[in-house]
Amino acid sequence: MSTEKGAPAGTRSEALRALADAHAAAIWRYVVHLTGDRAGADDVVQETLLRAWRTPAILEQGPEGTRSWLFTVARHLVIDEHRSARKRHEFPTDELPERAERDRTDALFESILVEEALAGIGLEHRAVIVHAYYGGKSIAEVARELDIPEGTVKSRLHYGLRALRLALQEKG
Structure with a gap:
């Protein structure tokens, strides 16, 4: 089995594993520094490495070019997440809010009328x-x-x- 660039799949997997070993911890620290979110940093690192795997040319670059590409991708992922509608409409909280109850005024008024x-x-x-x-x-x-x-x-x-x-x- 071969990849788009003709490199064997095993070689590509090994290159990705080496890439993760060499850069994942540094990218994770960088993302935690940007966001303060440790769990979210895990997701960003995983997505960054997935994008590297989908871009075979990155695995063939030199170590400095690869590292800067990985940090750029991670930074863009953080920015995209921050700009997303989900992020703008969700607010973290330590306590669950009270369950909203329907306004029963109309029902009370109708029962009085009946x-x-x-x-x-x-x-x-x-x-x-x-x-x-x-x-x-x-x-x-x-x-x-x-x-x-x-x-x-x-x-x-x-x-x-x-x-x-x-x-x-x-x-x-």
């Missing part, structure tokens, strides 16, 4: 609506609890909901 509207309809209609909708009971269960026929429950639900709708429309 309560007032329910108070404005007849007691028999209100009892059926409360048992069926707020109690989560079936027609048969409501009929048993209120001791009325199922047909009457259906009728009271129909007319009660109609009255409730009108009362809510009046309230806006």
Whole structure:
């Protein structure tokens, strides 16, 4: 197997290993100096060496040219990360922020309106609506609890909901 430049893959891997041994620690210290982030420095060094591996001509240069190329790539990676949208929108913190809760004002306002509207309809209609909708009971269960026929429950639900709708429309 050969590379783009005709050098055997094993030779290229050995050159990259030698490059990492010779320069990785110095690049890591340089990146830590620039960023103050030790974990981030590991990522930058890894990406710098990956780019060197993808650029076979770098592995064939002399040691001084290679070293300056590696430091330039590392510096550009740090700059790119600093300019990235992810970096601008993330803020490190020692504590997790409190979980944001939805504003329940609208729900509270709606429940007050429904309560007032329910108070404005007849007691028999209100009892059926409360048992069926707020109690989560079936027609048969409501009929048993209120001791009325199922047909009457259906009728009271129909007319009660109609009255409730009108009362809510009046309230806006």
